[in-house]
Amino acid sequence: MAYVADAPKASFRPSMLIYDTRYRSITIQVIVLLLAVLFVGWLADNTIQNLAAKDKDINFSFLWNRAGYDLDQQLIPYTNDSTHGRAAMVGLLNTLAVAFLGCIFSTILGVFIGVLRLSKNWLVSRLMTVYIEMFRNVPLLLWIIMVFVIFSEIAPAPKDFKVTDEMIAAGELPKASMMFMDSVAVTNRGTNIPMPLVEHPLGYVNLGFATANLTVVALFALIGASIYANRRVARHARAVQEATGDRPTIWWKSLLILFAPSIFFLWALGFHLEYPELKGFNFKGGLNVAHSFTALLLALVLYYGAVIAETVRSGIIAISNGQSEAAFALGLRPGRTMRLVILPQALRVIIPPLISQFLSLTKDTSLGIGVSYLDLRGTLGGITLNQTGRELECMLLMMLIYLLISLLISFVMNIYNHSVKLKER
Amino acid sequence: MTKSVFLGTLAASALVAGFASAGTLDDVKARGELICGSNTGLTGFGAPDANGEWQGFDVALCRAVAAAVLGDATKVKFVPTTGETRFTALASGEVDLLVRNSTWTFSRDNDLKLDFVAVNYYDGQGFMVKKDLGVTSAKELDGATVCIQTGTTTELNLADFFKFNNITYTPVTVADDAEAQRQYLAGACDAFTTDASGLAASRATMPDPANHIILPEIISKEPLGPVVRHGDNNWGDIVRWTYYALLIAEEKGITQANVDEIAASSTDPEVRRLLGVEGETGAMMGVDNAWAHNAIKAVGNYGEIFAANIGESTPIGLARGLNELWSKGGLQYAPPVR
CATH class of the missing domain: 3.40.190.10 (Periplasmic binding protein-like II)
Incomplete structure (x- = not known):
């Protein structure tokens, strides 16, 4: 008789799903997941049923219908014969334009203000405090509307720029004049700035869903290549410095590599500026930047500049005093201490909250509706929604697009965060 | 989790509540108040006056409907709507009736599932x-x-x-x-x-x-008129015929001041049917038989409403033009009450 010393085989009983701690948490999670899925399904089903009861369906085909309305700011060609989908695309680009410029300018302003707020100069630091508290504590929408109203109420009308023969004879000056050597005109309808043009454009290529301007693409490619080449030069200089202790002079090489190719490229294509001119009712030629855009961008930059300034300040304060003392002991001047020692370390603290500021800024561009800025909310969620009556479809699509933009920004910023965060070895 | 379930339930119940109405007439009667979608403020057509009372050409039609259905022209709640929100407010059941300079177009009638029941102002x-x-x-x-x-x-x-x-x-x-x-x-x-x-x-x-x-x-062409939800024909008829009653009143010379007297003395069979002296016009629509009488008594006939709110003697100073009665060369024409 052989006894086999087997461990008693644990038999699984259904009651263990509740009483055995090994399985209990899984049971609970499965149940909650099921409930959540059921709930979402019920919501969707309820919506569809109720829409059906009102003879409505969920249908996105309106995106391919003729839009029929005009937009005042368009970064890609658009006429009222284009489709609603195209109009939404114009709106999306307007959103991205404000969001992109807003993120860049507010970061620059924020870092500047945040550093100055910590200045030992009493007056400067107090001024910055006043600025931050003023902008951070008033709703953003009010700032947007205020900037807009100031522009449209105070700026002169285009006809004030007019110079007639009688006025010349009488030696009178027009009521308003253009700025920066007659190149920029701020009127109550918009800001007219010179438009960069090339005489021999490289043409366009049709990509099916959009047309790409080859001149712009080539210019960006050239700038990218220049930056890459410049980094190679800098890396080589660093290698030489580490090997020999002497850093070769490269500033003129950098300048040459960074700017010469682009300048030559533009010169070859016949780059020139088209200046705005008063003709008839309005300024013609040049680029007319609507006040809704300027007001939205300016208000976003001023507001988020203040918010980012606080983030920057918190990041700097988080770096122990010993760091700057050590830097001073090595003989670094305050400016270089900040740039080489403090800020690189502070970035680790600054970046994560900065990501959420960028996300908020991007989403807050939809406040442009207050000044009728035709962004995604104004086209897809505004005019298109109204003219087609497809509320649910437009809202769903708009939410999806904002979600994608936000996830994309998070993704890019997280990569950057990864590159600056403390490397633990 | 608890919070999101709560919010979800809230959203869901809001969805259900929006579509719960069986018949608008029953809802209005049960509520004892008509909810009328109005302009956010367009002088002459629909705007609150210095005392906060809503006044105007469109507002008068809302009051006439309230008078016809509830017998009291003051039982109206005005909900200001913008050009963007008006049809959503109507479709979701937030308002019973929308009288807000809204143009009757093919796509609004068919695609938005709305019903334009009349044209109270021919505009361009x-x-x-x-x-x-x-x-x-x-x-x-x-x-x-x-x-x-x-x-x-x-x-x-x-x-x-x-x-x-x-x-x-x-x-x-x-x-x-x-x-x-x-x-x-x-x-x-x-x-x-x-x-x-x-x-x-x-x-x-x-x-x-x-x-x-x-x-x-x-x-x-901008035919402006009162709008109701698609599919509730009874309610649409009530609004349509209340408006026509105001037109017929002008045609027959019935005014706010003399409506009681005419109801008592008139021998014109159409006037008698209209004012509920004979026939069962109210019962056919499910409202009081004196519906037209109440409406005219409350706001006056079409011509009076026009003159008081947007006519040539007001600061707005609009001529009748296309909105003159058909018998005087305009387009305003009401089918007979028979």
């Missing part, structure tokens, strides 16, 4: 410019900046008009009439376009109405 889109601009025709507006209210038929008409005449313009889209007027007065646009009646109403509230002219071109 026009342009207003400052006199010193020196423009006398809309076709001279080449290159002009035009202020336009978004979410309306006007922005589509505008695009078509400029395209058809091969001239260009820059649109400045604004959310409502008040903002359009501010921008126009500030000079942010050369011309302001909306329905001609709206332009006249807007001009009446400007500090210097004499310095603004409405250009002669009328670039579109």
Whole structure:
């Protein structure tokens, strides 16, 4: 008789799903997941049923219908014969334009203000405090509307720029004049700035869903290549410095590599500026930047500049005093201490909250509706929604697009965060 | 989790609540109050006066319906809606009736699932410019900046008009009439376009109405009228016939002042049917038999409403024009009460 010393085989009983701690948490999670899925399904089903009861369906085909309305700011060609989908695309680009410029300018302003707020100069630091508290504590929408109203109420009308023969004879000056050597005109309808043009454009290529301007693409490619080449030069200089202790002079090489190719490229294509001119009712030629855009961008930059300034300040304060003392002991001047020692370390603290500021800024561009800025909310969620009556479809699509933009920004910023965060070895 | 379930339930119940109404008439009677979608404030058509009382041409129709259904013209709650929110407010059941200078179009009737039950004002889109601009025709507006209210038929008409005449313009889209007027007065646009009646109403509230002219071109047909939800025919009939009752009253010379007297003395069979002296017109629609009597008693006939709110003796100063009765060369025509 052989006894086999087997461990008693644990038999699984259904009651263990509740009483055995090994399985209990899984049971609970499965149940909650099921409930959540059921709930979402019920919501969707309820919506569809109720829409059906009102003879409505969920249908996105309106995106391919003729839009029929005009937009005042368009970064890609658009006429009222284009489709609603195209109009939404114009709106999306307007959103991205404000969001992109807003993120860049507010970061620059924020870092500047945040550093100055910590200045030992009493007056400067107090001024910055006043600025931050003023902008951070008033709703953003009010700032947007205020900037807009100031522009449209105070700026002169285009006809004030007019110079007639009688006025010349009488030696009178027009009521308003253009700025920066007659190149920029701020009127109550918009800001007219010179438009960069090339005489021999490289043409366009049709990509099916959009047309790409080859001149712009080539210019960006050239700038990218220049930056890459410049980094190679800098890396080589660093290698030489580490090997020999002497850093070769490269500033003129950098300048040459960074700017010469682009300048030559533009010169070859016949780059020139088209200046705005008063003709008839309005300024013609040049680029007319609507006040809704300027007001939205300016208000976003001023507001988020203040918010980012606080983030920057918190990041700097988080770096122990010993760091700057050590830097001073090595003989670094305050400016270089900040740039080489403090800020690189502070970035680790600054970046994560900065990501959420960028996300908020991007989403807050939809406040442009207050000044009728035709962004995604104004086209897809505004005019298109109204003219087609497809509320649910437009809202769903708009939410999806904002979600994608936000996830994309998070993704890019997280990569950057990864590159600056403390490397633990 | 608890919170999100709570919010979800809230959202779901809101969805259900929006569509719960079986019949609008029953809802209104049960509530004892008519909820009427109105303008956010367009003088003459629908705006609160100095005492906070809603007054205007469109508002009077809401009051007439309340008088016909509930017997009391004061039992109306006015919900201000913008060009963007009005149809959603109606479709979701937030308002029972929308009387807000809304143009009857094919797509609104069919695609938005709404019913336009009558045309209480025949309008057309026009342009207003400052006199010193020196423009006398809309076709001279080449290159002009035009202020336009978004979410309306006007922005589509505008695009078509400029395209058809091969001239260009820059649109400045604004959310409502008040903002359009501010921008126009500030000079942010050369011309302001909306329905001609709206332009006249807007001009009446400007500090210097004499310095603004409405250009002669009328670039579109804008039949404005009361709107109800698609599918509730009984409620649509009540609104339609309340409006027709006001028209017939003008045709027959029944006014707010003499309606009681005429009801007692008239021998005209149609007047007697209309005012509920004989026949069962109210019962057929499910309202009191004196529905038309109450409506006329509350707000007067169509001509009186027109004259009191937007007529030539008011600051808005609109002529009857197309809105004259058919018997006087206009388009306002009511089918017989029979």
